[in-house]
Ligand SMILES: Nc1ncnc2c1ncn2[C@@H]1O[C@H](COP(=O)(O)OP(=O)(O)O)[C@@H](O)[C@H]1O
């Protein structure tokens with residue numbers, strides 16, 4: 001398949017007085033899967049539909065394979081689209097559901113048979129062509145929808161929360177299958193989801209959106225390990241977002257004061273002594289140690305255990321820092337009870353490279369999820 005890059009430039013979309021897309025620019029490179037991630041209502045579907053041609057932006061441009069398609073209707077864009085509701089024809093067989101668009105375009109009988117056969121093979125539904133949708137499971141129905149999008153050999157595949165109606169286990173299975181198909185076809189894809197794990201798991205790059213704007217773009221690794229903002233840190237995975245002050249800066253390092261104790265972090269470049277900042281630490285990067293008394297001197301944070309929760313593979317420790325801030329740590333327990341008790345005093349420690357420093361305005365509150 002000839003896969004094309006997608007470029008969206010300065011897309012603006014307003015409904016009445018509300019600005020749903022506030023001039024967003026993004027790109028899905030040829031052959032990559034770009035996940036568009038963000039909370040409900042942030043504009044993901046609107047952005048995707050602008051690319052597909054189902055919504056005309058108020059301003060901005062969409063290019064596919066370098067060609068400006070901003071004014072082109074969907075069927076001229078050579079895109080395949082998969083929706084959350086599978087949007088299958090209930091009275092038509094699987095074969096005819098997939099064949100429908102080809103027949104409308106007047107493809108020959110032989111071409112229809114050949115193309116539909118190939119598409120059903122790709123989604124592992126060969127042999128089920130005679131069934132009607134209600135004789136299929138949810139996962140199989142979504143595969144029919146996927147086959148229907150692939151049957152035209154599109155240049156770009158657009159998927160809008162395609163797995164939201166499936167149960168958790170099937171979602172992971174289908175996600176893996178879609179990713180493997182997308183990679184083997186080298187098919188440029190844009191995958192919209194509000195599920196952060198799905199976005200990280202399916203894509204080459206993630207575009208995180210917030211209220212009609214792009215919050216951060218990066219590889220799944222960058223988005224998780226180098227969140228650019230407190231919102232990004234809180235939306236993707238779990239994060240302790242703790243108020244801190246910069247004590248001193250040396251090349252590559254910032255010394256932070258957190259709840260009266262000091263610890264080193266990798267400097268982001270914008271720190272200066274005296275600045276208020278956020279220190280962002282993932283729970284799995286926070287070690288819990290006994291011996292709280294040397295804490296302040298050794299770069300660890302003194303804390304008191306509030307609760308210990310067994311979560312299967314990990315233990316979750318909730319603890320309070322000296323200033324009352326609450327933090328969470330997850331520990332691999334190796335099958336041995338931790339012995340930590342409620343009320344116990346401990347030291348919390350994170351390696352400098354696991355502390356991400358972000359700007360904080362004086363008095364700024366950490367984001368809720
Ligand atoms: N046709 C429409 N008319 C008015 N408001 C709309 C319309 N479509 C979407 N919106 C609003 O635009 C915002 C973004 O919607 P949408 O792109 O569907 O978000 P998401 O897919 O991220 O959940 C929402 O606040 C939604 O209510």
Ligand SMILES: [Mg+2]
Nearest residue numbers: 044045046161
């Ligand atoms: Mg949506």
